[in-house]
Amino acid sequence: MSLCFDLNDLEDLTVYAKQIQDNVLEDILTLNANTEYLQRFLHGSSDRELFKKNVPVVSYDDIKPYIDRAVNGEPSHIISGKPITRFLLSSGTSGGKQKIFPVNSKYFEDMAFIFAQSASIISKHVKGVQQGKSMTFNFARAQFSTPSGLPISPAMSSYLMSEYFKNRSSNCYTSPDEVTLCPDSKQAMYCHLLCGLVQRDEVVSVGAVFASTLVGAITFLENNWKEMCTNIRSGHVSEWITDFTCRDVVTNIVGGPNSELADVIEEECRKESWKGIITRLWPKTKFIQSVVTGQMAQYIPILEFYSNKVPMISPLYASSETMFGVNMNPLCKPQDVSYIFMPNISYFEFLLADEGNKGEIVDLVDVKIGCCYEPLITNYFGLHRYKMGDILQVSGFYNNAPQFKFVCRKNSTLNVGVEVTTEEDILKALNHATELLKSSDLILMGFTCYADISKLPGHYVFYWELKSKTVNDIVKLDNKVMVECCCVLEESFNAFYRKLREREGSIGALEIRVVQQGTFNSLMEFFISKGASTSQYKSPICIKSSEALALLEDKVLARFFSDKSPPL
Template identity: 45%
Template sequence: MLPRFDPTNTEACLSLLEDVTTNVKKIQDSVLEAILSRNVQTEYLRGFLNGQLDKESFKKNLPVVTYEDIRPYIDRIANNGEPSNLICDRPISVLLTSSGTSGGVPKLIPLTTEDLKQRLSFASLYRPLLYKHIEGIGEGKSLMFYFVTRESETASGILVRTLLTCVLKSIEPANSYIWDQSRVSPHAIATCADTTQSMYCQLLSGLLQRDDVGRLGATFASSFLKVIKFLEDHWPELCSNIRTARLSDWITDPQCVSGMGKFLTAPNPELASLIEQECSKASWEGIVTRLWPKAKCIEAVVTGTMAQYIPLVEFYSGGLPVISTFYGSSECFIGLNLNPLCKPCDVSYTIMPYMGYFEFLEVEKDHQETGHDPVEKNHVVVDLVDVKVDHDYEPVVTTFSGLYRYRVGDVLRVTGFYNNTPNFRFVGRQKVVLSIDMDKTYEEDLLKAVANAKLLLEPHDLMLMDFTSRVDSSSFPGHYLLYWELRSKVKNAKLEPDPNVLEECCFTIEESLDAVYRKGRKNDKNIGPLEIKVVNPGAFDELMNLFLSRGSSVSQYKTPRSVTNEEALKILEANVVSKFLSRQTPSWELHELHSNR
């Protein structure tokens, strides 16, 4: 567990980071010992360890598991009211619900009060890094757009919350003044359950205090872009509120109304006119620095599937550094980006060894060439200190909240070491997103291919706002189908993409995929030509709303990179405005494979 520290003492925090990244093996061994000694009498561990606490017995007898393996235990606690000590010696205070956009169904992840406090401490370690690397950032306040979702209870009365909702609501109202001292938007607004009202009021408070904003952002790059899109749709109304000092009538939530009452105190026509002038311009390039001139950076996760949004965030950012702060999941907080000013495409995360016990399941790096499932070939599991640079791994975590040798499902690539602790680049989810015949296209493959195709849009002032994919088997042979939402960089410009450009995008994606796919495309025998369907602006907002209606949140939502859900497909198909097919057959020689990696 992390030693106590003062998060306002920058030097102490930086010294702590040096210590924990140096004494990695000792910390990891002590973390495992603490977890096992506490939980050895739980029903789950008794069944495998029979009271043995040594590391060798743990590795030999405890299986590496997925969520489905531990789900029966969680269901017994959640639905039957059985005690937490089925899996954990401390009471489970909340079940964290995952977004459900990766696997299709939200998971319920156990969390104790003690573990939550550790996660809050973990997050507070990041501010000193920003102070160290960005001059003057402490002079302003933070405008981070956070959103909660409505919570529920299991049949046994355990709270079910998203991770961010859990964090935000862990701050007692009596202590919210601490939040309000460092943030532009009041805690009351951030914890409003109505996302639309909350987003509007967070923007309004941020505009009213534009000169106080030192940094801004959201949990994910996609969430930040949703806020920018919302601003585009609502800036005239926001300006009206500022000009008249009157909050819109549709803002009725008591938390929002009271929160805005502190700032919307007098008409400010000068500020309204300034915002109106900037938002009325033909291009929104650099809109962030135009509206918030003293901002020093944008904070948002831009790794993995979020990497596709980097060009869009940079388009709006006005040259501000885009900082991907930390890597974590509902299961465990894992790593910090200790080099915050690196390019978004170069982000690596340094594992924080006190957050849990970390093992790594080696992933066959060239699984694309062989078509094998990378996790089934060799179950080689290594400790944190034994990973190798340039190798790919899936994290396997053991936590204080009742997960033991649990596969997270991500793929991480080792990029080097900070002191004695490895740095990892987030590659993607350990999941085949598209497959027709012998081909297996993983999330990483698809993201790289689309990134290559996006370059063809640049000369035409077009931006890819979002995308997803599926296999279309309605005809033979089946083919890959991508849904693209496009937008012009020029405001209100008519969107008429050149068919030749989109057909070239189709071909570029195919050329970027692996040799197994390209061989399957030869003579259209096994795989048909790849297709892109362009959808209406706002189609992916509708898709997001579908998942929000099922319990996800704006802060947690990630667009699924492949869809099979019938309701989701109906939304996308109803919004299709044009279709394009690859007109060429990609070459398939194996020697070309590595040129695309």
């Protein structure tokens, strides 16, 4: 007997997760069994057990030759049973290199579905959110064409240019689409903020895909609020906004001179501290919506400072490879965020992330609470049992669908020898070290790190951009505090690191290099110039690019070293 599911209903999706996953795999194999890639393993069969027995677990390098052939114009059926209509470009900032993924309209249908589910969940937890607007910092990077003539652009840009975004049922944003689609990210950021300021009494939430973008928006406002006040006071948009489609629509929103509003904004922005600036300028703000898990957790303290600790909602988990799931408890603390996987989007398997694991792979509904896994993705567009490199921990179940906490990126690690310091280790250590900054009235605006092995012994280097909590105040570095920050970082690392550090000659003293203000904005601009998307940009925890390292080195103001070995 076949079961009928309402694939828009969370209860059905989660109660019948196993059956829906089985159906998804059957659909994918029926569509793709005769592709050149799967034909090698399945010989035209769509049998589920044969798939699990014969199809190998792969990384990007394994499937890249097939994707490259499709990019260069060979038929879609190399890897996809349905025609490929465009390619997505990953940010390249977390994994160290950009990747290209084939998709068709189903990807954007899934994205719209995930966004709708998340919005529905949030509206149930936050009263009145549908009666206001969101000041959301979305950016669409200009697309270009592959040699085959198909468009290629980052996932979020592709969605923003799609019919699914243009034909959405309601518009809840302060910014018109012309601003979101403006290809110049500086002009778009200015216009996003100007539209948000003019409509300040309607704003009930502030959002961006990633927390780093929100911090960048507030920094941009800090540097440009005087000019924006001039625009509001005169009713004219600055002449350097040369995207005329964007300029015309923003001029219409500004709606003529408004000295009273300009005075209110000016009064807030002139104050000595920008603590709570978000709720001061947008007093009806109920929450901030942005991903604050994983490497974005570093921005939680600065966003709390800017927002007077309004709730931070980390709404969903998604990637260029597939949509994953949504946060069912949006008002939870950032450190408690879990995502429930939607079983109707891709077929998910899980590789146990355990050093003693012999390759054990389990289905979505068979994961165990408390265990850590690396997800394997089988989607409709040519990825089969694909390892994307995230490590997730099962935190619970909603009906029969598991909920996962994001732990770290698997390939985001530091080492100068045989030790391995993970992204999770780094973020935990950073939390401990930045507690010491409170005594100096400083805020960490951005960080990254790398293992310097140019000299022996190799050592860890952290680049920190610091800012005073008082506007325009010079950053005063206390040598004792900074050295102690170095020591606390080391003390927070795992026992193996501490043991090797104590042995003379194995690992050198950890170093913090303080860089000029604005350095991490320059780092973002560097990666964007290399093809990263403004919306999808994630400041890398571990720097892999020699060009990016050279940029950081050019901005170093001061260097500090730990002055003792960490206790074992």
